[in-house]
Amino acid sequence: MLTLHSLLHLPPVLLAGLVARAYAAPDGVIGDDKGAGRPTYATALTGGEGCDFSEIEDIRDGFSEMTILFAAATPFDLTSQPAREFFGPSINANYTDMIATNLQRAANFGVLEGGTGAVNSDIHIRCDDPMDLCDKGNKREGDHAAYNIGNEPHIVFCSDYFRMDSLNNRINKKADNQMEKDRLMEYYNRASLWARMVMHFASIGTAVVQRPMPAPPNSTSEWLISVSEGAMNTSVLAGVLNEQPETPTDFQTLKYAYGATRSKLLAVLSTQMSYDAANNAENYALYALAQYIIQNKGFYPAVPIMDFPNEASVLTNENLQDGERVKYAYFDAVDVVARPTDMELKGAPLPSKGAVVNARGVGIMVVALGIGATLLLAPFG
16 A cells, blocks of 8 residues: 655656556545446435545445346236245235336336436435434344435445445356355345335335224224225235344344245245235345346246245244345344434435546645655655
């Protein structure tokens, strides 16, 4: 890494070339090609509280990669193996149109600026963890890599997000690994996380909501079930509690369906409602990921395969329910939280790359002038 001391000892011609190269780089960072070739979308990202420019670029790139995933997932192919594994009971219960419409609304994030098609709302992004959730997890159950605020287009990105691979880097790396290529969660990447997040938006992901209500007079039953539609959150494994909390003082918690194992269990266990899979944001993200891999690599990484002798063996198997070793959510908590009344929904425009380039360019030139002055004032010989 170049330091001021080493810069002072560079030959003047090499120093001038280095400064010129830094000034000409896309965002003023030597060797940084983030955002290269990224389209301009009709949906804008706003806010950016707590994010530096490099993090904003990672978020923008993840958004762009997400649009590629949803393009691969539409139109919904209900006969495909991923569709049967992630939505089987929901398809059989005639929720196919809801699933297909949810996927299409998410795919509309790919509409380009000035292009044709329905335009989704702008998305408020941030990195400042206003709800203090990024570090609430633990070693066993994982940490949130991102979370949604209020089922609105408002996403908080945690530090784990910035350690996730890009879409194609992850796909190519795992497809070439004979030990891991058949495991779907090995391919999970920042685009998959983005996909889960946008399915939580009330304007994108519609879910089935059932609530009990008192029956009218003269009814044959005391209660009736009201069925409506609402925003999509995260389904749970029905009737299953965390029997081994991290510490003796931890409360038992519901097992939220993050990851491939729990998402597939939603679609095979008779203890689940037929709409649980269609109500789960992760199922959409994993279906889109699977379809993209099939289209680009020609195979479906089907592991975990839901093949077990009986349901009791699953409902009593804590290790199986725990899911994958590497987690991209806190498996004991929701990844949607209510928005405080004093928190703004809409974010300010993000800084443009040009503005950052100009600001960094000025800084670089100041440093260059300072170095040049130092060289001129240094004694010869």
